[in-house]
Amino acid sequence: MSAAEDFSAEAFGDYLESQQNKSFLRFITCGSVDDGKSTLIGRLLFETKLIFEDQLAAIARDSKKHGTTGDDIDLALLVDGLEAEREQGITIDVAYRFFTTEKRKFIVADTPGHEQYTRNMATGASTADLAVLLIDARNGIQVQTKRHAFLVSLLGIRHVVLAVNKIDLVGFDQARFDAIKADFETFAAAFEFETLQAIPISARYGDNVVAASQNTPWYDGPTLLAHLEGIEVESDLAARPLRFPVQWVNRPNLDFRGFSGTVASGSVRPGDAVVVAGSGREAVVSRVCTFDGDMAEAGPSEAVTILLDREIDVSRGDVLVPPDHRPDVTDQLAAHVVWMAEDAMLSGRPYLLKIGTRTVTATITDIKHRIDVNTFEHLAAKSLGLNEVAFCNISLSEDVAFDPYEANRETGAFILIDRLTNATVGAGMVWFALRRATNIHWQALDINKQTRAAIKGQKPVVLWFTGLSGSGKSTIANLVEKRLSAQGRHTYLLDGDNVRHGLNRDLGFTDADRVENIRRVSETAKLFVDAGMIVLVSFISPFRSERRMARDLVESDEFFEVFVDTPIEVCRERDPKGLYQKADRGELKNFTGVDSPYEPPEAADLRIDTTDGPAEDHAETVVAMLKARGVID
Amino acid sequence: MPVQRGTHLKRLEDEAIHIMREVAAEFRNPVLLYSIGKDSTVMLHLARKAFYPSKPPFPFMHIDSTWEFQAMGEFRDRLFAELGFDLIVIRNDDGAKAGINPFDHGSNYYTNVMRTEPLKEALTRYGFDAAFGGGRRDEEKSRAKERVFSFRTASHGWDPKNQRPELWHIYNGRVAKGESIRVFPLSNWTELDIWQYIMLENIDIVPLYYAAERPVVERDGTLIMVDDERMVLEPHETPEHKKVRFRTLGCYPLTGAVESEADTLQEIVREMMIARTSERQGRVIDHDEAGSMEKKKREGYF
Numbered sequence: 001m002s003a004a005e006d007f008s009a010e011a012f013g014d015y016l017e018s019q020q021n022k023s024f025l026r027f028i029t030c031g032s033v034d035d036g037k038s039t040l041i042g043r044l045l046f047e048t049k050l051i052f053e054d055q056l057a058a059i060a061r062d063s064k065k066h067g068t069t070g071d072d073i074d075l076a077l078l079v080d081g082l083e084a085e086r087e088q089g090i091t092i093d094v095a096y097r098f099f100t101t102e103k104r105k106f107i108v109a110d111t112p113g114h115e116q117y118t119r120n121m122a123t124g125a126s127t128a129d130l131a132v133l134l135i136d137a138r139n140g141i142q143v144q145t146k147r148h149a150f151l152v153s154l155l156g157i158r159h160v161v162l163a164v165n166k167i168d169l170v171g172f173d174q175a176r177f178d179a180i181k182a183d184f185e186t187f188a189a190a191f192e193f194e195t196l197q198a199i200p201i202s203a204r205y206g207d208n209v210v211a212a213s214q215n216t217p218w219y220d221g222p223t224l225l226a227h228l229e230g231i232e233v234e235s236d237l238a239a240r241p242l243r244f245p246v247q248w249v250n251r252p253n254l255d256f257r258g259f260s261g262t263v264a265s266g267s268v269r270p271g272d273a274v275v276v277a278g279s280g281r282e283a284v285v286s287r288v289c290t291f292d293g294d295m296a297e298a299g300p301s302e303a304v305t306i307l308l309d310r311e312i313d314v315s316r317g318d319v320l321v322p323p324d325h326r327p328d329v330t331d332q333l334a335a336h337v338v339w340m341a342e343d344a345m346l347s348g349r350p351y352l353l354k355i356g357t358r359t360v361t362a363t364i365t366d367i368k369h370r371i372d373v374n375t376f377e378h379l380a381a382k383s384l385g386l387n388e389v390a391f392c393n394i395s396l397s398e399d400v401a402f403d404p405y406e407a408n409r410e411t412g413a414f415i416l417i418d419r420l421t422n423a424t425v426g427a428g429m430v431w432f433a434l435r436r437a438t439n440i441h442w443q444a445l446d447i448n449k450q451t452r453a454a455i456k457g458q459k460p461v462v463l464w465f466t467g468l469s470g471s472g473k474s475t476i477a478n479l480v481e482k483r484l485s486a487q488g489r490h491t492y493l494l495d496g497d498n499v500r501h502g503l504n505r506d507l508g509f510t511d512a513d514r515v516e517n518i519r520r521v522s523e524t525a526k527l528f529v530d531a532g533m534i535v536l537v538s539f540i541s542p543f544r545s546e547r548r549m550a551r552d553l554v555e556s557d558e559f560f561e562v563f564v565d566t567p568i569e570v571c572r573e574r575d576p577k578g579l580y581q582k583a584d585r586g587e588l589k590n591f592t593g594v595d596s597p598y599e600p601p602e603a604a605d606l607r608i609d610t611t612d613g614p615a616e617d618h619a620e621t622v623v624a625m626l627k628a629r630g631v632i633d
Numbered sequence: 634m635p636v637q638r639g640t641h642l643k644r645l646e647d648e649a650i651h652i653m654r655e656v657a658a659e660f661r662n663p664v665l666l667y668s669i670g671k672d673s674t675v676m677l678h679l680a681r682k683a684f685y686p687s688k689p690p691f692p693f694m695h696i697d698s699t700w701e702f703q704a705m706g707e708f709r710d711r712l713f714a715e716l717g718f719d720l721i722v723i724r725n726d727d728g729a730k731a732g733i734n735p736f737d738h739g740s741n742y743y744t745n746v747m748r749t750e751p752l753k754e755a756l757t758r759y760g761f762d763a764a765f766g767g768g769r770r771d772e773e774k775s776r777a778k779e780r781v782f783s784f785r786t787a788s789h790g791w792d793p794k795n796q797r798p799e800l801w802h803i804y805n806g807r808v809a810k811g812e813s814i815r816v817f818p819l820s821n822w823t824e825l826d827i828w829q830y831i832m833l834e835n836i837d838i839v840p841l842y843y844a845a846e847r848p849v850v851e852r853d854g855t856l857i858m859v860d861d862e863r864m865v866l867e868p869h870e871t872p873e874h875k876k877v878r879f880r881t882l883g884c885y886p887l888t889g890a891v892e893s894e895a896d897t898l899q900e901i902v903r904e905m906m907i908a909r910t911s912e913r914q915g916r917v918i919d920h921d922e923a924g925s926m927e928k929k930k931r932e933g934y935f
Contacts, residue, residue, distance in 0.1 A: 012899060016829065016832070022640075024641045097770075098771045107821060122800065127802075250687050251687070352807070354805065355803075413803065417805055417807055
């Protein structure tokens with residue numbers, strides 16, 4: 001920037017030209033409060049002259065109030081943003097800082113170092129190509145240094161700088177620096193970082209940050225800034241096979257149908273054959289379209305719109321890939337998960353998983369082991385707390401395409417979202433597909449749901465009746481089926497009792513068996529929908545999460561939850577099968593409403609109060625809903 | 634000439650387009666908050682690119698405080714007439730009738746009544762679940778930690794302690810009814826990036842950014858332009874014609890001008906790079922009190 005001041009207006013054009021062609025580096029700084037991390041970033045901003053006069057004046061004022069450097073300006077105050085942090089004197093979130101030199105533009109993620117902020121470090125590291133690990137020369141390698149190195153490695157950063165700070169406080173002692181460097185190299189060898197550069201610095205006084213220090217004549221390596229400017233971190237994403245996650249179907253008119261997205265890896269050119277990773281449908285790229293004109297080729301991180309030579313089924317969440325280099329497509333995978341929420345992660349609880357542009361339901365089926373972030377020990381675990389890391393098996397509600405994180409950071413990363421609070425609760429890195437489903441690519445069937453439904457002249461849906469035993473579910477479902485049948489609709493009724501005599505005869509009534517009972521019925525209902533049928537399911541199905549799972553198996557407009565809401569007293573009074581009496585006598589265990597809970601729907605598509613009017617009227621209400629929702633005419 | 638492949642600016646452009654497409658795909662009812670300033674004009678330009686050849690699949694909304702520079706309204710109307718995009722203009726007519734103004738009521742109260750409250754009211758009334766804003770992380774300290782998808786409660790509040798972790802390029806766009814997300818596609822841009830981009834992409838911006846002779850008075854060390862007859866002059870004040878330009882735009886009584894000779898984009902960028910004061914200093918609103926931007930954000934200001 002300083003050079004700009006000397007430029008004449010004429011030379012300035014050339015200067016701008018060179019500005020545009022600067023390379024770019026994103027890095028993260030890790031270290032704890034006392035290691036001087038914020039001071040180091042403040043120093044970099046100060047030395048690259050990115051601190052404006054009014055900001056300096058504000059810091060000088062604040063230094064007197066909060067500063068920890070006596071009468072000197074406290075550069076850390078430049079980067080510790082939020083009021084709460086300034087008061088407590090610690091950085092509690094990820095801050096992004098920008099600076100530029102003659103050669104490069106930089107984005108720095110400044111992250112806190114305490115163990116309780118592991119999630120913030122993972123956040124900052126996820127978009128960084130290099131990590132600067134700060135340590136205090138007086139203290140040497142600490143437990144937290146190991147934690148930082150582990151997390152940096154876990155998040156796939158291949159380039160590390162070990163900044164041995166406060167070298168002034170150990171009298172610029174070479175032996176001290178060499179010992180720390182050797183220590184670090186020994187334990188970090190396992191991480192196989194591509195580059196590892198140790199630099200003795202003083203963030204407070206500037207030694208070896210921008211200018212080589214007079215105080216360390218024994219150090220002949222680069223200064224921190226010179227290293228950051230010079231290092232090559234070019235990822236190999238361009239050389240990898242094409243991965244194009246479709247974000248948005250671009251359809252301005254009938255003549256244009258494009259698939260908008262960002263190239264995750266590889267390249268795409270007109271004429272390239274591609275397949276949809278999940279369905280196996282094949283097509284040839286006809287255009288790579290942008291606002292600025294068509295492109296001959298698009299590469300990693302470029303946002304484009306791809307057009308294909310034929311109409312195939314492609315929607316958001318699909319990934320376009322080369323036919324000969326397909327990613328794994330599976331619903332079972334093993335991954336490292338960093339947990340980011342106060343509420344613990346539980347095996348068996350469903351979460352949402354977003355990978356690329358695809359969101360599916362995911363259940364942690366098994367926590368293989370938790371990893372102690374300080375010692376790297378593998379520990380047994382049933383659940384995972386905030387800031388803990390584990391290796392898990394995950395089961396998904398449908399197939400997704402991915403690559404191992406190690407091979408592709410763009411298509412191997414996912415986040416976990418809590419279904420109730422919508423908070424981002426976890427971050428994951430895929431290790432491998434569990435069933436090695438690689439070679440069993442989904443057969444693209446020519447006859448599909450649409451074809452089958454079209455023959456029957458109807459829209460296939462699931463009508464899911466839930467309610468207590470004796471609530472009248474089956475009675476109403478029967479009447480609805482009769483009415484639909486009379487109108488020439490193709491239907492099938494799955495009834496709880498009947499299914500338990502056949503398909504599910506091996507299942508009992510424990511919570512686990514109830515979940516499996518519903519899972520099988522849900523999958524069966526899905527097959528019927530695929531066959532083009534209107535499926536009526538009449539099951540107590542007491543748990544919200546399983547009804548949700550059933551809903552998630554089909555398209556969102558194919559599922560209708562009908563809550564047959566009959567008070568338990570009325571059900572007891574009816575007790576058509578004498579079951580309540582048995583349960584009361586203790587002859588039936590885990591009976592819903594007696595010693596097992598029923599979770600009523602929070603947003604059913606239809607709620608029926610059976611205490612009001614005859615069953616025929618209620619059946620009519622269900623049919624009316626199907627009309628109103630456009631399922632039948 | 635558009636930005637070249639492989640450059641820093643192209644990466645920023647691609648990232649912003651990616652973010653906008655995620656929002657269009659995942660939200661029910663997004664809106665782009667258009668302030669007429671250079672950052673939001675860049676955002677509008679990016680929205681054209683992101684969805685081309687389709688029109689951006691969301692409306693644009695301008696909160697008209699009634700005290701903005703006249704040239705801004707003219708620019709806005711011309712631009713939207715040319716593009717044919719949907720524009721919603723929100724004005725607090727009650728506040729205007731009651732004569733709420735930045736001179737008599739102080740910048741805090743005025744901004745709240747004429748900008749923050751109408752914005753929140755409009756977001757609720759239209760049921761927008763995502764709103765694009767032009768905020769950048771390099772602008773101010775409290776923004777350095779802002780997410781690209783910034784979660785807002787049903788009352789549009791921002792709780793800095795309750796923001797979602799944001800990893801890789803995977804954004805969590807799930808909200809419950811009434812809650813919303815403010816989206817900042819320009820998060821990783823710096824002021825210099827914005828100017829370079831405007832120059833390379835040849836983006837039309839409000840003429841007030843270019844230096845010209847304008848009538849100004851000096852108040853508390855800030856040059857305020859006398860944009861219309863509503864400006865009440867102190868007895869000792871006489872408007873002087875000075876060659877000035879504006880680094881940010883907003884309500885004219887709250888927006889300081891800088892003396893400048895820069896009347897081309899290149900000159901502006903050159904001047905900016907030599908500048909020793911940061912962009913927001915021209916905004917009276919920021920230095921009312923320490924941490925003031927953070928407070929405003931919590932209340933729902935952008």
